[in-house]
Amino acid sequence: MKLEDQRTTVYKVDPNHPETESLPTLRTEELLLNMGPQHPSTHGVLKVILELEGERIVKSTPVLGFLHRGVEKLAEDGTYHQFIPHTDRLDYVCAMYNNFAYCRAVEKLMDITLPDRAEYLRTLVAEVQRIIGHLFWLGTQALDIGAMTVFFYTFRDREILLDWFDELCGARLTTSWYRIGGVERDFTPSLTEKVQSFLDYFPPKIEEYVVFLEKNRIWLARTRGVAVISAEDALSFGLSGPTLRGSGVDYDLRKYEPYSAYPKCEFSVPVGKNGDTYDRYWIRIEEMRESVKIVQQCLNQMEPGPIMADVPSVTLPPKDRVFTNLESMIQQFKLFSQGFDAPAGEIYCGTEAHKGELGFYIVSTGGGRPYRLKIRAPSFIHMGAFDYMAKGYMIADAVTIFGTYDIVMGECDR
């Protein structure tokens, strides 16, 4: 069946049907429905004005900005290092990946290469974060469209990893563990052990979630053929991540523009066929399996070594030296009060977060602060396609479509 045919309305009265004339004349008019800003399925504060014909969506207008905090403006007012905690609050479900994307952008601006161990640590933690992101997505998406059990299972496993983050950097959600030029601290033996035991524990659990959903008629009925978009349209809208790969485009920056330790790891990029919510679900499940592989490879290949690039004018000194060595303390103080001197120029650096391409466009005129910092947030760009993708579906499907993008409003509104 063609993509376009799947979304045609089948419930319309056929004017040529012999029984049509005997139907009573009903007064019909379009109904405006405000969905949100307070609605449990919107994952934050999002309002969508739906124009309805019966229960069908004719047009939808997303109203964004309820969570706008002016992060791009704040970036211009602080040093490069000071912006890292702000990135935690963009996509607060996956703070590590935001840190990662931002640090990578600044490193591209400063032209820094990282030691091997730092790259492995970054990749490992980023993939753990991807698993957390997909678990969160799976739980809430299933909850939103009527399968409650999965939520408890995925959140149980997500908790294990959040506790692991807690031990790694002292925070579960707003992590700020990445630093420009490296990472904040190395793994302890107990952390390595815990991540290894999780890797042994986790793959059978994925089968559990799949059992709950793949034979669940409600889940299938509400995801198959819902929120269909063709590859060409998806590209034109700038969709990325699983939302784009569901339509059959294998665009994944980890493969297209390999970075960090990804080129040294073997993994595949799952690609869907039908461009519907079910394919995107399948991709996310497969990506969790791939992430487990990447984490295992990083763990095996990692050698002891420095975790910070040795560029004293940019990177922070080791913490233990700051309190014992005068020069290191001065270096730390100067970096945090004045920042480092960035060269004049502009760069764009995109990173494959679990939602899609998270990019930072930084314009520098020299000095310690970015002149302009633009965040290419996948959630915002995905919302641009909402009206197009929701046309012709039922009101209840709007919830599926929010979920299919995996939107988080902190990132969408910035």
Added chain:
Amino acid sequence: MHPIAEKIQSRFPEGYVGANEWRGDLTVTVKREALHEVCSYIRKDPDLDYDYMVHVSSVDWPDDEERFEVVYEVYSIRKRHRIRIKTRVPEHDCLVDSMTDLWMGADFMEREVFDMMGIRFNRHPDLRRILMPDDYTEGYPLRKDFPVQGKGWRDTFDFLNDPT
């Protein structure tokens, strides 16, 4: 010079202003009048084939005569290359042709540029504020002359402006 920049220059000698390659990013600056033609060319030319809209952005340079810079970054999935197309507009006439007919995603991205920087887009189907409230009248927040703490009704509170 980068072959793609050369190609654009030879095709649009009038509209071409300059090109720059830094840290592996190719930037081509064009005149505002040529922007839509150039974008339509790089979108449709089979050798360039820029089919993926990455982001639309804007930069404010208050000291320059042509104050605002509009930045389009596009990528080609098939050819795997990216390019940044920039153009400048003066403050008294900040109007650029919209790219919504070439990349549908430009709709929201251009609305954001309008909302944050006050640059208007010609032939945009729905040019309204997107992140700020619809009735927001205090200006455009990402302009350099807009204070970080905000302005408007807060300035009217005496206790906030009282130096003692």
